[in-house]
Amino acid sequence: MFEQLALLPDDPILSLIGAFLQDNNPLKVDLGAGVYKDETGIAPILTTVKAAEHKYLSEQTSKTYTGIAGDMEYNHCIEQLIFGQQHPALQAQRISTIQTPGSSGGLYLAAQLIARSNPNSKLWLSQPTWDNHYAIFASANIATAAYPYYRIGQQTIDFEQMLNTLRDEAKAGDAVLLHGCCHNPSGADLSPQQWRDLTALVLEKDLVPVIDQAYQGFAHSLEEDAYGIRYMAEHLPELIVSASCSKNFTLYRERTGSISVLSSNSKQNRSIVSQLLAIARACYSIPPANGAAIVKTILMDEASRLAWQAEVETMRQRLLAMRTQLAEQLQQKQQQVDFSYLLKQHGMFSFLPLNTAQITALREQHSIYMVGSGRISFTGLTTANIDYAADAIAAVIK
Numbered sequence: 001m002f003e004q005l006a007l008l009p010d011d012p013i014l015s016l017i018g019a020f021l022q023d024n025n026p027l028k029v030d031l032g033a034g035v036y037k038d039e040t041g042i043a044p045i046l047t048t049v050k051a052a053e054h055k056y057l058s059e060q061t062s063k064t065y066t067g068i069a070g071d072m073e074y075n076h077c078i079e080q081l082i083f084g085q086q087h088p089a090l091q092a093q094r095i096s097t098i099q100t101p102g103s104s105g106g107l108y109l110a111a112q113l114i115a116r117s118n119p120n121s122k123l124w125l126s127q128p129t130w131d132n133h134y135a136i137f138a139s140a141n142i143a144t145a146a147y148p149y150y151r152i153g154q155q156t157i158d159f160e161q162m163l164n165t166l167r168d169e170a171k172a173g174d175a176v177l178l179h180g181c182c183h184n185p186s187g188a189d190l191s192p193q194q195w196r197d198l199t200a201l202v203l204e205k206d207l208v209p210v211i212d213q214a215y216q217g218f219a220h221s222l223e224e225d226a227y228g229i230r231y232m233a234e235h236l237p238e239l240i241v242s243a244s245c246s247k248n249f250t251l252y253r254e255r256t257g258s259i260s261v262l263s264s265n266s267k268q269n270r271s272i273v274s275q276l277l278a279i280a281r282a283c284y285s286i287p288p289a290n291g292a293a294i295v296k297t298i299l300m301d302e303a304s305r306l307a308w309q310a311e312v313e314t315m316r317q318r319l320l321a322m323r324t325q326l327a328e329q330l331q332q333k334q335q336q337v338d339f340s341y342l343l344k345q346h347g348m349f350s351f352l353p354l355n356t357a358q359i360t361a362l363r364e365q366h367s368i369y370m371v372g373s374g375r376i377s378f379t380g381l382t383t384a385n386i387d388y389a390a391d392a393i394a395a396v397i398k
């Protein structure tokens with residue numbers, strides 16, 4: 001049976017991590033991985049997360065199965081974090097949320113839900129987007145297409161082309177994948193006005209947004225980063241949000257996320273949830289418990305919640321400091337490229353305008369690692385290595 005199977009190529013990011021680990025240069029810098037690292041280069045567990053985990057584990061009395069929807073208290077807390085406590089769609093009971101194994105799990109359920117609701121629906125993805133979006137939706141046999149989003153040459157969003165493509169080519173019932181904030185890979189986010197304009201088009205064309213929210217708290221603040229989701233949930237009949245606690249709770253391997261679906265009324269929502277539970281049951285059955293228990297322990301206690309918010313802000317500030325310093329240093333060290341665009345972008349990632357030869361030279365001559373697209377992750381920079389990294393990048397650009 002297995003003779004038929006082809007050997008698939010390695011995941012490019014995992015290959016990059018492997019090459020980085022084998023590099024003996026003490027000056028090496030990893031600008032590839034999308035995991036927050038602190039000033040010492042360590043991917044930390046937040047103090048509030050460690051404390052909540054300790055409390056939860058010390059009080060845990062059983063490891064029996066939970067329901068397929070996961071922990072209902074977590075679902076309630078996460079829904080409030082995403083949509084805000086007083087959101088009219090929550091009050092009208094038009095939103096239902098279930099726990100998922102990360103946002104990857106949430107997106108998987110979203111893909112299968114779309115396939116069950118409207119198998120002819122096409123999913124529109126930003127050009128470029130997180131590579132795994134394609135794989136997840138392909139696994140549900142959903143046709144995909146790209147809408148223009150980020151112009152690599154100009155380093156800005158091409159909003160007009162994005163709207164034109166969706167207006168001219170998308171069909172009623174198609175889904176549009178959007179990044180809630182901190183667009184991966186470009187770091188270029190829609191402005192509040194652009195969210196409002198896009199919402200008007202989505203309404204006019206009868207499209208269904210699927211919003212992937214993997215970095216809430218890393219652009220401006222936990223509240224501001226939810227603007228697009230909250231605005232769309234207020235003005236649209238239908239919406240899917242897949243959210244992740246991997247980054248803002250540093251829970252990566254605990255696989256903690258959610259899917260929320262907004263529909264026209266609470267009766268429709270019951271049908272949707274029954275479908276989501278059936279999809280989950282046939283796949284992973286129930287989501288892992290630890291991460292969700294940690295998140296709810298934090299969010300249900302006012303003092304822990306505030307302490308966690310402060311920790312998210314510390315991560316955000318550090319990424320911003322590295323972004324600002326890199327932009328300033330690159331500007332000082334060379335004149336060919338205007339790097340001020342980096343200051344308008346948010347979160348872990350941005351593109352550097354580097355070609356394949358320059359990216360290879362950075363890796364082979366300077367032990368600086370980044371993915372082939374030129375996307376860099378600011379988490380790999382520290383005050384100790386930023387001068388070295390900026391010198392090397394400026395040298396290959398000149």
Ligand code: PMP
Binds near residue numbers: 034179252
């Ligand atoms: N969406 C985007 C845009 C991401 O960058 C990531 C993480 N790299 C994910 C989803 C997956 O997150 P999770 O760990 O919650 O599955």
